[in-house]
Amino acid sequence: MERPRILHLFTPGHQASPFDVNMAADAGYQIITPYTDVGIDGVTALTQDAIFSRGPKGVSRTGIFIGGRDALLAADMLERAKSAMFNPFVVSLMADPSGAYTTAAAMLACVEAAMQRHHALGLSGQNILVLGGTGPVGRIAAVLAAQAGASVRVASHSGLEVAQAAAQETGKRFGVALRGVSGAGAQAVRAELAEADVVLACAAAGVQVVSTEDLVFAKRLKVAADVNAVAPEGIAGVGVMDDAKPLAGVEGAVGIGALAVGNVKYQTQHRLLMSMHQGKKAVVLSFPEAFAAAREFLAEQAAQAASEPTA
Known part of the structure; x- marks a missing residue:
């Protein structure tokens, strides 16, 4: 037998x-x-x-x-x-x-494909902001982005100290450079958005980390990806089914929603x-x-x- x-x-x-x-x-x-x-x-x-x-x-x-x-x-x-x-x-x-490993991998792969398709660029050299970056998906997405040559900032709604601790711990464990930044409050988020080419929303389900008003500050944004499938969307204007769909209010940017990422995951x-x-x-x-x-x-x-x- x-x-x-x-x-x-x-x-x-x-x-x-x-x-x-x-x-x-x-x-x-x-x-x-x-x-x-x-x-x-x-x-x-x-x-x-x-x-x-x-x-x-x-x-x-x-x-x-x-x-x-x-x-x-x-x-x-x-x-x-x-x-x-x-x-x-x-x-x-x-x-x-x-x-977390397969979700983060799917998220980064979707972002990379969108960057190549819409901007003829890869992840290397891009400034990537990970919101909700202290959770399991955020940490691994940050590591994968750093391994691909991106400059990565890990943000936490709990503030700078928490973000820095997570960035240091995760970076040391996997041998990459990560920078912790504050995501506590609209002012902090907007300051980080202003420098971002890519935004990864990895916060808890049902938590919006980027509002319509916040997006006004994302002048450099090329791709925004969100793994939150529970209303409201983690990034305003990114629908759960969006697969590199133009993001309203941000010229040249596209959005990738949770179910598009979920299929790849x-x-x-x-x-x-x-x-x-x-x-x-x-x-x-x-x-x-x-x-x-x-x-x-x-x-x-x-x-x-x-x-x-x-x-």
């Missing part, structure tokens, strides 16, 4: 995400087992229990997924799981806490889980791999659109 495909889901939280369970099932995993309240010191023992019990042949049909809500802790847990394995006992690993997570499930070799998947997968998906979409006959 062929051995079933098993995914072990580690989370430091009190419960696993139904979203992740659904995605794993849709990718073909037959048994999905959550382990809750997993601290980083428990990762090694759990990982070795998973690999030794199946033998060298069974590990190819075994995966470990790391969830939770902390972007930095998930990265550390991924490294701890990786270091617990050795040949031939090696299984595929993936981290995506609260979907879904495809990205699915592709990564499928690569774990179907791959012949074990893989380790984090946000750089998610960014590559999101870029690949968008490139395929663009190529397909270009090949279709015009009416």
Whole structure:
């Protein structure tokens, strides 16, 4: 009898995400087992229990997924799981806490595609402002943007000190330069908007971080992306379905909404889980791999659109 495909889901939280369970099932995993309240010191023992019990042949049909809500802790847990394995006992690993890695990757890939399509530019050299930048999506979006060569400012509605602490902690963990700035109040937001080529709205659902009045100050803005799908929109004028749609009131700028990003996020997570499930070799998947997968998906979409006959 062929051995079933098993995914072990580690989370430091009190419960696993139904979203992740659904995605794993849709990718073909037959048994999905959550382990809750997993601290980083428990990762090694759990990982070795998973690999030794199946033998060298069974590990190819075994995966470990790391969830939770902390972007930095998930990265550390991924490294701890990786270091617990050795040949031939090696299984595929993936981290995506609260979907932050795949959401941030999708967001940046959408922004990059819009920059190329509408401005013939990439992310390198752009001044990127991340509003809600201390949360998991904001932190990883900031890292990916910095890795792509952008100058990145991380803003917090709680003020400069909180933003600077998050920027320093995140930048040090992933080896990039990030700058913390205040996003507390309209005056602070407008001052930062005035310098931004790209704005990423990564705040909590239902929180508007850029109003119509604020947009008047965004004279350099080229692309605005928002991952908030709950009214009101995170950036005024950016609808949830907008896919690089011209942004009213800002000449030359386009907006990318939450559902446009969400479609790419879904495809990205699915592709990564499928690569774990179907791959012949074990893989380790984090946000750089998610960014590559999101870029690949968008490139395929663009190529397909270009090949279709015009009416």
